[in-house]
Amino acid sequence: MSPLNAYLLLSALLFSIGLAGVLTRRNAILVLIGIELMLNAANLNFIAFWRYGPNPAALTGIMFAIFSIAIAAAEAAVGLGIILAVYRHTKTTDLDQLNSMKG
Amino acid sequence: MDWIVKNLWLVPALPILAGAIIALAKQRHRVFAASLAIASMAVSFFLSLGAFVHVLSLGHGESVRQSFNFNWFQFGNEWLKLGWILDPLTAVMLLMVTFVGLLVFIFSIGYMADDKNFTRFFCFLALFAGAMLGVVIANSLLLLFMCWEVVGLTSYLLIGFWYANPRAAAAAKKAFLVTRIGDLAFFLGMAWLYSQTGTLLFFDGGAGCLEHSALTALVTHTTIFGLTISTGIALLIFCGAAGKSGQLPLHVWLPDAMEGPTPVSALIHAATMVAAGVFLIARIYPLMSAHIASLSVLTPTVALQVVTWVGACTALFGALVAVAQYDIKRILAYSTVSQLGYMMMGLGVGGVSVGMFHLITHAFFKSLLFLGAGSVIHGCSGEQDIRHMGGLRKFMPLTFAAYTCGMLALCGFPLFAGFWSKDEILHAAFAYSLTRVPFYMGAFGALLTAFYMTRQLFYVFAGASNRPAAPQDFAHEEPAAIEHGHHAPHESPAVMTMPLVILAVFAVLLGFMGTPLWPWFQSFLDGEHVIFSFAPFTAALPLMLVSSLLVFLGLGLGWLLYGRKPIEDCEAPDALEQVQPHIFSVLEHAFYVDQLYDATIVRLNTWAALLCDWLDRWIWNGAVQTFSHLVLALAWLDNFFDINVVNAGFDAGCQTVSRGSRTLSLLQAGRIQGYLRMIGLALIVLVIFLLWGARA
Amino acid sequence: MTLFFLIAAALTIAGTAAAMSLRNPIHCILSLTLGLVGLAVLYLQLGAQFVGFTQVLVYVGAVAILAVFAIMMTRSAGSPQQPAFSRSWLSGSAVAVVVFAVLAWAISSALPSTKIVPPQPAVSVNQIGDALMHKFALPLEIIGLLLTAALIGAVIVAMPERRETP
Numbered sequence: 001m002s003p004l005n006a007y008l009l010l011s012a013l014l015f016s017i018g019l020a021g022v023l024t025r026r027n028a029i030l031v032l033i034g035i036e037l038m039l040n041a042a043n044l045n046f047i048a049f050w051r052y053g054p055n056p057a058a059l060t061g062i063m064f065a066i067f068s069i070a071i072a073a074a075e076a077a078v079g080l081g082i083i084l085a086v087y088r089h090t091k092t093t094d095l096d097q098l099n100s101m102k103g
Numbered sequence: 104m105d106w107i108v109k110n111l112w113l114v115p116a117l118p119i120l121a122g123a124i125i126a127l128a129k130q131r132h133r134v135f136a137a138s139l140a141i142a143s144m145a146v147s148f149f150l151s152l153g154a155f156v157h158v159l160s161l162g163h164g165e166s167v168r169q170s171f172n173f174n175w176f177q178f179g180n181e182w183l184k185l186g187w188i189l190d191p192l193t194a195v196m197l198l199m200v201t202f203v204g205l206l207v208f209i210f211s212i213g214y215m216a217d218d219k220n221f222t223r224f225f226c227f228l229a230l231f232a233g234a235m236l237g238v239v240i241a242n243s244l245l246l247l248f249m250c251w252e253v254v255g256l257t258s259y260l261l262i263g264f265w266y267a268n269p270r271a272a273a274a275a276k277k278a279f280l281v282t283r284i285g286d287l288a289f290f291l292g293m294a295w296l297y298s299q300t301g302t303l304l305f306f307d308g309g310a311g312c313l314e315h316s317a318l319t320a321l322v323t324h325t326t327i328f329g330l331t332i333s334t335g336i337a338l339l340i341f342c343g344a345a346g347k348s349g350q351l352p353l354h355v356w357l358p359d360a361m362e363g364p365t366p367v368s369a370l371i372h373a374a375t376m377v378a379a380g381v382f383l384i385a386r387i388y389p390l391m392s393a394h395i396a397s398l399s400v401l402t403p404t405v406a407l408q409v410v411t412w413v414g415a416c417t418a419l420f421g422a423l424v425a426v427a428q429y430d431i432k433r434i435l436a437y438s439t440v441s442q443l444g445y446m447m448m449g450l451g452v453g454g455v456s457v458g459m460f461h462l463i464t465h466a467f468f469k470s471l472l473f474l475g476a477g478s479v480i481h482g483c484s485g486e487q488d489i490r491h492m493g494g495l496r497k498f499m500p501l502t503f504a505a506y507t508c509g510m511l512a513l514c515g516f517p518l519f520a521g522f523w524s525k526d527e528i529l530h531a532a533f534a535y536s537l538t539r540v541p542f543y544m545g546a547f548g549a550l551l552t553a554f555y556m557t558r559q560l561f562y563v564f565a566g567a568s569n570r571p572a573a574p575q576d577f578a579h580e581e582p583a584a585i586e587h588g589h590h591a592p593h594e595s596p597a598v599m600t601m602p603l604v605i606l607a608v609f610a611v612l613l614g615f616m617g618t619p620l621w622p623w624f625q626s627f628l629d630g631e632h633v634i635f636s637f638a639p640f641t642a643a644l645p646l647m648l649v650s651s652l653l654v655f656l657g658l659g660l661g662w663l664l665y666g667r668k669p670i671e672d673c674e675a676p677d678a679l680e681q682v683q684p685h686i687f688s689v690l691e692h693a694f695y696v697d698q699l700y701d702a703t704i705v706r707l708n709t710w711a712a713l714l715c716d717w718l719d720r721w722i723w724n725g726a727v728q729t730f731s732h733l734v735l736a737l738a739w740l741d742n743f744f745d746i747n748v749v750n751a752g753f754d755a756g757c758q759t760v761s762r763g764s765r766t767l768s769l770l771q772a773g774r775i776q777g778y779l780r781m782i783g784l785a786l787i788v789l790v791i792f793l794l795w796g797a798r799a
Numbered sequence: 800m801t802l803f804f805l806i807a808a809a810l811t812i813a814g815t816a817a818a819m820s821l822r823n824p825i826h827c828i829l830s831l832t833l834g835l836v837g838l839a840v841l842y843l844q845l846g847a848q849f850v851g852f853t854q855v856l857v858y859v860g861a862v863a864i865l866a867v868f869a870i871m872m873t874r875s876a877g878s879p880q881q882p883a884f885s886r887s888w889l890s891g892s893a894v895a896v897v898v899f900a901v902l903a904w905a906i907s908s909a910l911p912s913t914k915i916v917p918p919q920p921a922v923s924v925n926q927i928g929d930a931l932m933h934k935f936a937l938p939l940e941i942i943g944l945l946l947t948a949a950l951i952g953a954v955i956v957a958m959p960e961r962r963e964t965p
Contacts, residue, residue: 003804005907006808008906009903009906009907010811010812012903012906013899014811014815015902016898016899017812017819018815019894019895020819020896021820022776022891023779023783023888023890023891023894024776024884024885024887024888024891024895025819025883025884026882026883026884026885027824029824029866029869029870030818031775031776032866033818033819033827033866034819036831036862037818037819037831040835040838043850043854044838044841047850048845050845051847051919051920052916056917059922062849062922063927063931065850066849066853067938069850069853069857070945070946071942072857072858073858073861074945074946075949076861076862076865077949077953078949078952078956080865080957081956084869084872084873084956085956085957087872095775095776095885096774096885098775099772099773099774776885777887780887780890780894783895783898784897786898787894787897787901790902794905794909
C-alpha cells in the first residue's frame with residue numbers, strides 16, 4: 001500500500017482508539033483527552049494529504065493543522081474549566097453519576 | 104281665486120297656532136294666554152265675517168260654492184288631495200262657531216279666574232276652536248275626519264280638565280270611548296266611499312264624491328239587504344254623527360260630560376262639537392239623499408228615514424229624562440240631547456236648511472242657558488242641585504233676565520228664535536210623506552221641553568232661598584266653591600254677564616231671519632233667491648198656532664206644579680215624584696240605559712280583558728318561560744358537555760402527550776457516553792451512505 | 800512504509816492505547832504524552848517540521864499539563880475507587896471497532912494501492928509566516944479572537960462562585 005494509505009490507516013486507528021476511550025472511560029477528563037486524540041488523528045490526516053496531495057505549495061494542510069491545534073488547545077482549556085465547575089457542584093467526575101439530565 | 108277663499112285656512116289655523124303657543128307658556132302667564140286666545144278667535148271671527156260677506160256677494164246657484172284643493176301626498180300613481188270649501192253652509196257655521204266661541208272665551212276669563220290651570224284651559228279651548236273650524240271648512244272627508252278626531256281629543260281634555268276628580272276623569276274616558284264607537288263606523292264608511300269613488304273630496308269640479316257622477320255610480324250598485332251603496336256609506340257615516348251628536352244609543356256620554364267646567368259645556372256640548380254631527384249630515388246631504396232612478400224624488404231615502412227615526416226617538420227620550428233631573432247642568436244636557444234629536448229629525452224630514460236653522464238658533468240659546476247656569480253656579484259658590492237653590496232672581500237679576508230669554512227661546516215661545524226654527528221642523532214633520540209619527544213625537548217633546556224648563560226656572564230663580572246652612576258636597580271642584588265659601592248668592596262680574604246679554608239678544612232676534620214670511624236663511628243655504636211673501640206664512644199659520652198652544656200648555660203645567668206654591672223644603676220629593684214615583688224614578692235614571700250598557704257591553708269587555716290577561720299570563724308567558732327554561736337546559740347541557748367531554752378530552756390529550764413525553768424522555772439516560780455512542784453510530788451510517796452513493 | 804514509520808506508528812499507538820486503558824489517570828496522561836510525541840515524530844517525518852514542533856509545544860507542553868492539573872484538582876489522582884470503565888463499555892468499544900472497520904474499508908477501497916510518490920516539499924517557517932500574514936490573515940485574526948474568548952470563558956467558568964453578601 002502507498003504511504004498515504006498507511007498514514008490514513010494509522011489516523012483511522014488513532015481516531016478509533018480515541019473514540020473507544022470517549023465511549024468507555026468513566027472519568028470526564030479522560031473523555032476529554034480522548035476527544036483530543038481524535039483531533040490529533042484528524043490533524044495527521046491533514047498533514048498526510050498535504051504531503052501526498054496535489055498542491056503542497058499552497059500550504060493548506062499545514063495551515064489547517066496549525067489552526068486545529070490552536071483550537072484544540074482553547075477547547076481543552078474551556079472543557080477542563082467546565083469539568084472543574086461540574087466537580088465543584090457534584091464532587092465527582094464520574095460520568096455515570098452525572099446523569100441529572102436524565103428523562 | 105278670491106283672497107278669502109285661498110286663505111280660508113287661516114280661520115282654523117290661527118286658533119290652533121294660538122293654542123300651540125299657549126301650550127309653551129308657563130301657568131302664570133294668564134293674561135298672555137287669555138289675550139292670545141281671544142285675539143286669535145277675534146281675527147278668525149272677522150275673517151269669517153269677510154267670508155260670509157263674500158258668499159253673499161256671489162249671488163245664487165252653483166257659483167256660490169267655491170273650493171280650493173291641493174295635493175297632499177302621493178302614493179302609487181294617485182295623489183291624496185285635501186282642500187277647503189266656502190259655501191253658504193260653511194259661511195254660517197263659521198260665523199256661529201267663531202262668534203259663540205269668542206263670547207265663551209270672554210266668559211271664561213271671569214269663570215276660571217280662580218282656577219290654577221287658567222292657561223291650560225285657554226290652550227285647550229283654542230285648540231278646540233281651531234279643530235272645530237277645520238271640520239267646518241273641510242272639503243275632504245279625510246280632512247274633516249282628522250279635525251273631527253282632534254275635536255274629540257280636545258273634548259276629552261276639557262271634560263277631564265279637573266283630572267284629579269275621579270268622576271271627571273271617568274266622564275272624559277266615557278265620552279272618548281263612546282264617540283270612538285261612532286268614529287269607527289265613520290272610518291269604515293269613509294274607506295268604503297274612497298274605494299267606490301276614488302276620491303274623498305266633496306267638490307272637485309265635477310269629480311268630487313258629492314257630485315253628480317260619483318253619486319250616480321254609488322246609487323246604481325246595491326249591497327247587503329238590497330240597500331244602495333250610497334245608503335250603506337251614509338248609514339256608516341251617520342253612526343259617527345250619532346256618536347258625536349249624542350243620538351239615542353250613543354247619548355250616554357253627554358250628561359256625564361257635564362263634569363267639565365261650564366264654559367266647556369256651553370261651547371262644546373251645546374253649541375259646537377255636538378252640532379258637528381248634525382253639520383256632517385248636512386254636509387254629506389247629497390250622499391244621503393241620492394236616489395235611484397226609479398224612485399220618486401219625494402220619497403225619502405232609507406238613510407234619511409233612519410236619520411229621522413233616530414232623531415225623533417232621541418228628541419222624545421231626552422225630553423222625558425230631563426223632566427226628572429235635579430242637577431242644573433244635567434237638565435240642560437238632556438235638553439241638548441233632545442234638541443239634537445230635533446235637528447236630526449229636521450234634516451231627515453225637511454232637508455239641510457231646516458236642520459241647520461235649528462242648529463244655529465240652538466247654538467245661541469243653549470250656550471246662553473249654559474253660561475247662565477255657570478253664572479248661577481258661580482254665584483252660589485259651587486252649588487249645582489236645583490233643590491238647594493231658589494229665589495235667585497232677587498240676587499242675580501241680570502242672569503235671571505238673560506236666562507229667561509234663553510229658556511223661552513228653547514221652549515219655542517212665539518216670536519223667540521227657537522219658535523221659528525222648531526216650527527220649521529214640526530211643519531216639515533207634519534208634511535212628511537211616509538208617516539206622521541215623528542211629528543207626534545216631536546210635538547210631545549215640545550210640550551215636555553216647555554214643562555221641564557219651567558220646572559227648572561221655578562226651582563232656581565223663584566220662591567224662597569233654599570240654600571242649606573252648610574254646603575252639601577264639594578266633589579265638583581267648581582272654582583267658586585273654594586274661594587267664596589258661604590257667601591250669599593251674588594251677581595257675577597261684568598265679564599261674565601256681558602256675553603249673556605249679547606247671547607240673549609240673539610236668542611230673541613235671530614229667529615227673524617228664517618220666518619216663513621221672509622225665509623232668508625233657508626234660501627241662503629239652498630242657494631236661491633229669497634222671496635218675501637205671505638203665502639207660506641198663511642200656510643204655516645195653523646201649525647204655528649198648534650205649537651204655540653203646546654208651549655203654553657207646557658208652561659201652564661209647569662207653573663201649576665212648581666210655581667203656584669213656592670218650594671219651601673229642599674228635601675221634599677218633587678211634585679211629579681209624589682204623583683207617579685215609579686215613572687219618575689225610571690226617568691230620573693234615564694231609562695237605566697247606563698246600567699244596561701254596564702251589564703252587557705262593559706261586562707263583556709271586562710271578561711274579554713280578563714281572558715286576555717289569563718292568556719297572557721299562562722299561554723304567552725308560559726311559552727316564553729318554557730322557551731327560556733329550554734335555553735337554560737341547553738346551556739346546562741352545553742356546560743356539562745364542555746366540562747366533561749371537551750375539557751376531559753383536552754386534558755386526556757394533554758396527559759397523553761405528557762405521558763408520551765415522559766416515556767420518550769426515558770431514552771435520555773443523562774449519560775454523555777450514551778449520546779456519543781449514538782453519534783458514533785450515526786457517523787458510521789453516514790459514511791456508509793456516502794460511500795455507497797459515491798460508488799453508485 | 801519504512802521502518803522509521805513503523806516504529807513511530809507503533810510508539811504512537813502504544814501510547815494512545817495505554818492512555819485510553821490505564822486505570823490511574825496520571826498514568827494515562829503520561830502515556831498520552833508519549834503518544835503525542837510519537838505523533839510529532841510522524842509530522843517531522845512527513846516534512847511538516849513547524850507543525851511537529853507546534854504539536855510538542857502546545858499539546859504536550861500545554862494541554863497535557865493542563866489535564867494533569869485538572870486531574871489533581873479533581874482528586875482523581877490516586878487509584879480510583881470506582882472501576883475505570885463505564886458500565887456500558889462493551890457497546891462503546893463495539894461502536895469504536897465498527898467505526899474503525901468502516902473507515903479502514905473506506906480507505907482501502909477508495910485510493911489505488913500504488914501511486915507515484917511526489918517529492919518532499921521544502922517548506923520553511925518563513926513561508927508559513929508569510930502565508931499566515933497574507934493569505935490566511937483573516938483566519939489568524941479569528942483564531943486570535945477565539946483564543947481570547949476561550950480564555951475569558953475558561954476563567955469565568957472555572958471561577959469559584961462568589962456568595963453575594965447582603
